[in-house]
Amino acid sequence: RSKDAGGGVFHAYEPQLHLQAEERRVLEMALRSALEKDELHLMYQPVVDAGTGSLTGFEALLRWTHPTLGPVSPAKFIPLAEEARLIAPIGEWVLRTACHEAAGWKSYSRVAVNVSAEQLHNPGFVAVVANALATSGLSADRLELEVTESVFLREGTGATQTLERLLDLGIRLSLDDFGTGYSSLGYLSRTRFSTIKIDRSFVTGAARGVKEAIAIIRAVVALAQSLDMTTTAEGVETEEEHMLIKTLGCSKVQGYYFGRPLPVEEARGLTDSVGEQVRAA
Numbered sequence: 001r002s003k004d005a006g007g008g009v010f011h012a013y014e015p016q017l018h019l020q021a022e023e024r025r026v027l028e029m030a031l032r033s034a035l036e037k038d039e040l041h042l043m044y045q046p047v048v049d050a051g052t053g054s055l056t057g058f059e060a061l062l063r064w065t066h067p068t069l070g071p072v073s074p075a076k077f078i079p080l081a082e083e084a085r086l087i088a089p090i091g092e093w094v095l096r097t098a099c100h101e102a103a104g105w106k107s108y109s110r111v112a113v114n115v116s117a118e119q120l121h122n123p124g125f126v127a128v129v130a131n132a133l134a135t136s137g138l139s140a141d142r143l144e145l146e147v148t149e150s151v152f153l154r155e156g157t158g159a160t161q162t163l164e165r166l167l168d169l170g171i172r173l174s175l176d177d178f179g180t181g182y183s184s185l186g187y188l189s190r191t192r193f194s195t196i197k198i199d200r201s202f203v204t205g206a207a208r209g210v211k212e213a214i215a216i217i218r219a220v221v222a223l224a225q226s227l228d229m230t231t232t233a234e235g236v237e238t239e240e241e242h243m244l245i246k247t248l249g250c251s252k253v254q255g256y257y258f259g260r261p262l263p264v265e266e267a268r269g270l271t272d273s274v275g276e277q278v279r280a281a
């Protein structure tokens with residue numbers, strides 16, 4: 001861009017770009033040592049049966065607290081970790097920690113772990129999962145891996161085969177943030193997902209009376225039922241949203257209305273009441 005063509009725009013724009021690049025650089029450097037400095041931990045958000053309100057398990061959500069920068073949002077540092085090739089060691093730590101912590105919970109609650117496309121394209125990933133299960137003693141059917149549609153974007157990288165080998169371990173797969181990516185429904189018939197997670201944007205839209213959002217939820221629920229999959233609605237924040245989601249036929253719900261992500265001790269405390277109501281349904 002020419003400096004003559006509106007210097008004001010140029011100067012207003014440039015420092016911001018610089019700041020972003022600087023922030024990236026600082027965060028990336030800090031992230032490189034976050035694991036060894038013990039700055040990561042997991043929080044667990046309850047997943048609840050939509051009909052009965054009883055607890056079925058938890059989703060593990062990664063948290064990074066830097067000593068001076070404070071808490072950094074995963075929406076910021078996960079993409080950074082993917083680009084900086086740090087997602088493999090961090091993702092392995094998440095899997096080991098989640099399996100280890102969930103193995104100590106009472107009852108038969110499940111734990112869901114988010115997995116990046118980058119991790120799935122690593123040939124050693126299936127062995128990492130098998131090892132996390134073996135080391136922790138968590139039975140495979142209590143582990144669920146959440147992947148997004150983006151894993152199917154890169155053709156010829158063997159994502160489908162990797163998912164097949166993961167299923168052979170006896171774990172479950174769910175399709176996260178459904179409807180937000182570039183969906184080709186073909187992979188739903190190729191890969192055995194247990195659950196489709198309906199993105200929060202549809203839940204919010206439906207509760208505001210957006211006809212298209214309601215139509216999409218209905219269609220996804222019908223599709224899931226005919227493929228023998230269940231549905232989880234993400235980001236349910238109010239009683240009204242819960243009622244609507246239940247009426248639309250979603251099997252499970254997750255969101256602040258049922259519980260924010262909890263520290264592991266509190267999650268473990270809740271597993272004493274697996275099968276009991278988290279909230280009146």
Ligand code: C2E
Pocket residue numbers: 045060061062073074075078091094114115116146176177234235236237254255256257261
């Ligand atoms: P996600 O897997 O779709 O997780 C759901 C996100 O929605 C979480 O944000 C959760 O805290 C938030 N959430 C749950 N209920 C509500 C609600 O009622 N209202 C609102 N407004 N938000 C709600 P979080 O923890 O910030 O994580 C953001 C994303 O970062 C996750 O989205 C996931 O894609 C990614 N992520 C988190 N942990 C990991 C991880 O261990 N590995 C990988 N690869 N990605 C992770």
Ligand code: MG
Pocket residue numbers: 059114146176
């Ligand atoms: Mg998720």
Ligand code: MG
Pocket residue numbers: 176177197199234
């Ligand atoms: Mg999600």
Ligand code: MG
Pocket residue numbers: 177199200234
């Ligand atoms: Mg989401």
